[in-house]
Amino acid sequence: MSYDDLTDEQTYLQTRATDWIERQARREGWSRRAVLKIIGTAVSALVAGARMPPSALAAPSRRTNRLMPQADSGVPILKPLPPEWFINYGGNAEMRWDTVDFGYLTPVERFFVRDHTATPLIDPKTWQLQIFGTGLRGAPTGERPLTLSYEQLRRFPSRTITTAIECAGNGRSYFTTQQGVTVPGTPWQLGGIGVARWTGTPLSAVLEWAGVTPDAVDVMPSGLDATVVANGADNGHVRRPFPIDKALDDVLLAYEMNDKPLLPDHGAPVRVVVPGWVGVANIKWVGQIQVAAEPLYSLWNTAQYRLVGPDYPPDEPPLTNQAVKSAFELAWNAELPTGQPVLLQGRSWSGLGAIAQVEISTDGGQTWQRAELYGPNLPDAWVRWRLRWRPTSTGPHQLLARATDTAGRTQPNTVPYNTGGYLFSAVVRHPVTVTG
Numbered sequence: 001m002s003y004d005d006l007t008d009e010q011t012y013l014q015t016r017a018t019d020w021i022e023r024q025a026r027r028e029g030w031s032r033r034a035v036l037k038i039i040g041t042a043v044s045a046l047v048a049g050a051r052m053p054p055s056a057l058a059a060p061s062r063r064t065n066r067l068m069p070q071a072d073s074g075v076p077i078l079k080p081l082p083p084e085w086f087i088n089y090g091g092n093a094e095m096r097w098d099t100v101d102f103g104y105l106t107p108v109e110r111f112f113v114r115d116h117t118a119t120p121l122i123d124p125k126t127w128q129l130q131i132f133g134t135g136l137r138g139a140p141t142g143e144r145p146l147t148l149s150y151e152q153l154r155r156f157p158s159r160t161i162t163t164a165i166e167c168a169g170n171g172r173s174y175f176t177t178q179q180g181v182t183v184p185g186t187p188w189q190l191g192g193i194g195v196a197r198w199t200g201t202p203l204s205a206v207l208e209w210a211g212v213t214p215d216a217v218d219v220m221p222s223g224l225d226a227t228v229v230a231n232g233a234d235n236g237h238v239r240r241p242f243p244i245d246k247a248l249d250d251v252l253l254a255y256e257m258n259d260k261p262l263l264p265d266h267g268a269p270v271r272v273v274v275p276g277w278v279g280v281a282n283i284k285w286v287g288q289i290q291v292a293a294e295p296l297y298s299l300w301n302t303a304q305y306r307l308v309g310p311d312y313p314p315d316e317p318p319l320t321n322q323a324v325k326s327a328f329e330l331a332w333n334a335e336l337p338t339g340q341p342v343l344l345q346g347r348s349w350s351g352l353g354a355i356a357q358v359e360i361s362t363d364g365g366q367t368w369q370r371a372e373l374y375g376p377n378l379p380d381a382w383v384r385w386r387l388r389w390r391p392t393s394t395g396p397h398q399l400l401a402r403a404t405d406t407a408g409r410t411q412p413n414t415v416p417y418n419t420g421g422y423l424f425s426a427v428v429r430h431p432v433t434v435t436g
């Protein structure tokens with residue numbers, strides 16, 4: 001079975017843990033009965049981050065990659081963040097939906113930025129990709145990894161894909177404003193997403209070159225930005241594993257964004273692009289890739305980027321695919337004149353396919369109308385939509401957009417609370433005032 005075939009992506013971690021135990025069993029010659037027993041008791045331990053081995057949080061080995069000397073700009077993000085295009089939170093900046101005036105692709109200069117620490121400057125001439133792990137022939141170690149230079153990476157046949165990158169916390173602020181719960185983290189509105197054309201080397205080609213074995217289970221890229229220190233503990237470089245099936249399917253080591261070399265803020269010289277998955281999987285400034293014959297763990301698939309809350313089971317696996325969401329290309333509290341036709345426009349997206357339909361309500365959710373979808377409607381990206389509306393009554397109104405994806409998921413009215421404020425996919429109530 002391919003992990004990508006799972007419609008309930010939340011089960012993927014249990015599945016890959018089970019796969020791993022079964023592979024171990026074949027190698028060790030365990031009995032079927034013993035395997036079932038182990039699966040029953042061990043899978044929950046494997047997927048429970050609290051019980052991960054202590055080594056899981058250790059920083060990766062010392063590296064040969066060097067960062068370029070950088071004038072201390074004092075700001076984590078290097079590209080300009082004009083206030084008409086961005087809401088700036090410091091290390092993070094979201095795109096403003098009310099000034100969206102571009103076509104299908106998000107221009108690079110408009111694309112949101114999310115840095116756990118700060119954007120580094122890395123010289124492609126000295127950059128190298130280190131590949132190691134027990135899932136490769138000869139099991140090269142982090143101390144003696146296989147390496148590829150930027151030039152060597154670019155010599156592989158390239159592939160171009162159009163896909164969204166979206167922060168798992170996109171929409172988080174609506175947990176508070178619509179559901180009355182407080183959640184830590186950047187209070188994103190809906191601008192923690194962008195869609196770009198990514199060109200690079202398929203990870204599958206690099207893994208084949210590196211000698212990936214049938215025993216490989218997990219692949220974990222790691223970033224060259226500064227290590228992440230939280231509550232006095234150094235959690236190492238930003239890194240997060242995904243299963244080998246995803247790695248061999250459609251993951252890209254991208255060096256171009258919208259046909260130009262990556263900007264530093266978006267991961268130059270090379271970043272990982274994991275179509276459909278939560279933003280944090282798309283490791284920027286990738287410097288190392290671990291390929292392991294056992295499940296891998298980091299802070300970012302254990303304590304963070306999981307759904308934890310009263311409505312979730314304790315062993316809920318790490319986040320994988322993004323949810324379904326919609327946004328209006330309209331100012332919050334926009335004023336619209338009564339009796340005048342207005343073209344309501346926006347976009348909807350899903351990390352599990354394309355968009356099947358979008359419904360709009362201009363009366364707070366009492367009645368709904370289908371919006372017209374237009375332009376490309378690519379899976380794991382977004383679709384644009386529009387609907388003509390002539391407001392007839394003055395006063396405050398709530399505009400709602402509700403999308404259904406091709407996997408059959410429709411945006412709900414509310415989503416169960418989770419402590420990280422991830423995957424807010426409920427319908428957002430967009431206030432406008434109709435003036436007389």
Ligand SMILES: Nc1nc2c(c(=O)[nH]1)N[C@H]1C(S)=C(S)[C@@H](COP(=O)(O)O)O[C@H]1N2
Binds near residue numbers: 166265279
């Ligand atoms: N090395 C590294 N990779 C990273 C991050 C980071 O801080 N360091 N942030 C992640 C998160 S949480 C998101 S949402 C995306 C954001 O990508 P962007 O800044 O290009 O929009 O990058 C991901 N990759």
Ligand SMILES: [Mo]
Binds near residue numbers: 114166
């Ligand atoms: Mo993110």
